[in-house]
Amino acid sequence: MTPYSATIHTPRSVMQRSGMLDWDTQPTLYKHYPAHLFSYAIDAVPALAYIGLARSITQKVPHPTGLYHRLSPPSAGNLHPLELYVQLRGFEGVISGIYHIDVYRHRLVLLAEVGAVGLEAHLGIEGRIEGVLWVLSSVPFRSVWKYGQRAWRYLYLDAGHQWGAITAACATQNQSVTILSEVDTRAVGVVMGLGDQERVEMVGYSGHITDKSVAPFSRPLIEVAPTDYIDRTTMREFNTMAHTPPVIASLAPLAPLDNLSQLIVARRSARSFGASMVDEARLAWLVERMRSFDSSVTSHIITDKEGKITMAQLCLGQGWMAKASAIWVQTAPVCDETMLSCASYAVHCVMLEALSRGIVSSGIGAFYDHELQKFLGTQEEILYVSVWGAP
Ligand SMILES: Cc1cc2nc3c(=O)[nH]c(=O)nc-3n(C[C@H](O)[C@H](O)[C@H](O)COP(=O)(O)O)c2cc1C
Structure with missing residues (x-):
């Protein structure tokens, strides 16, 4: 196993x-x-x-x-x-x-x-x-x-x-x-x-x-x-589970950011989202950044209302997630130590870049794996889910 x-x-x-x-x-x-x-x-x-x-x-x-x-x-x-x-x-x-x-x-x-x-x-x-x-x-x-x-x-x-x-x-x-x-x-x-x-x-x-x-x-x-x-x-x-340290050849850099020290200190996991959605221009930037950050990871990005409600259920009923502007699911043919850390490294960098644009986020590690694979229509294994929205 x-x-x-x-x-x-x-x-x-x-x-x-x-x-x-x-x-x-x-x-x-x-x-x-x-x-x-x-x-x-x-x-x-x-x-x-x-x-x-x-x-x-x-x-x-x-x-x-x-x-x-x-x-x-x-x-x-x-x-x-x-x-x-x-x-x-x-x-x-x-x-x-x-x-x-x-x-x-x-x-x-x-x-x-x-x-x-x-x-x-x-x-x-x-x-x-x-x-x-x-x-x-x-x-x-x-x-x-x-x-x-x-x-x-x-x-x-x-x-x-x-x-x-x-x-x-x-x-x-x-x-x-x-x-x-x-x-x-x-x-x-x-x-x-x-x-x-x-x-x-x-x-x-x-x-x-x-x-x-x-x-x-x-x-x-x-x-x-x-x-x-x-x-x-x-x-x-x-x-008893064999586990080996990640083997990562290289990682994409963080984009240059003003006030980076303040962003690092200010970063917090979102616990809820505001009533309004992230506007179209920033959402387009976010979706593009998620897709392009690391090509070794497959990105599934859910922005439609029904999809977000289903995602909240699949993440062990974390209902607040449904108010996100976007939900990012990263998958790969094999979920191992390397792919897990590549996925969350990407999320971390995009989190700081998004925060500089007023978008808050949180990692989500709790989800029903098989049901989520079925919802996404993928055979790939789930690495990580993250939620993104307006404060
Ligand atoms: C791998 C990972 C999985 C997480 N899963 C969840 C989750 O399923 N639900 C949730 O509300 N927060 C989740 N979080 C956010 C943590 O609860 C949060 O990082 C922690 O409470 C510390 O708060 P901070 O991020 O504001 O420092 C997750 C964070 C990480 C890194």
């Missing part, structure tokens, strides 16, 4: 899984390295501030159990099963090293200094990278805890959004990100001291490769658990 077929939602499977979730048992969202490690407050070093935009808390909402946080990238169920690390070289006044982005404290925590030794040597790169090396890891249990096997999809959809958020952060500095597709992610995880509950998923860099030689680390960095607890029985079941 493929991970796609193992994670199908049917009306029956959804009914069997639904019930009261005990939020008191939610594993922690944030990984913390020990406080004795040296760290920079991200906003205290102007040259590093844009790195924080890639993954930071952008909204704190009062909640009976404390403050509810939302981050710069969206996440299915707001569970954020990802962690982000950077290797920095060539930032004036900043120690060259490997850092963990401690999202909760908004700090860069130094895990190891780099110089003649560096992560490049574990990535098959012969020269030192001047700039930022981005390492994205996943902590599946944060999502598996709530979603079970279906978390496989959400994890890779979240990863694509996170890569979009990294791309956007770099674009504020007029920099692009090169994704590295031939990486032994398992070996990188070992040297970074990631334990068996955290895995490297995607690696890339913004900056340039120099001809200065670089040697590998002779021992792994320190290991810290990424959540306060895990349930090994649940994780064993999840891990």
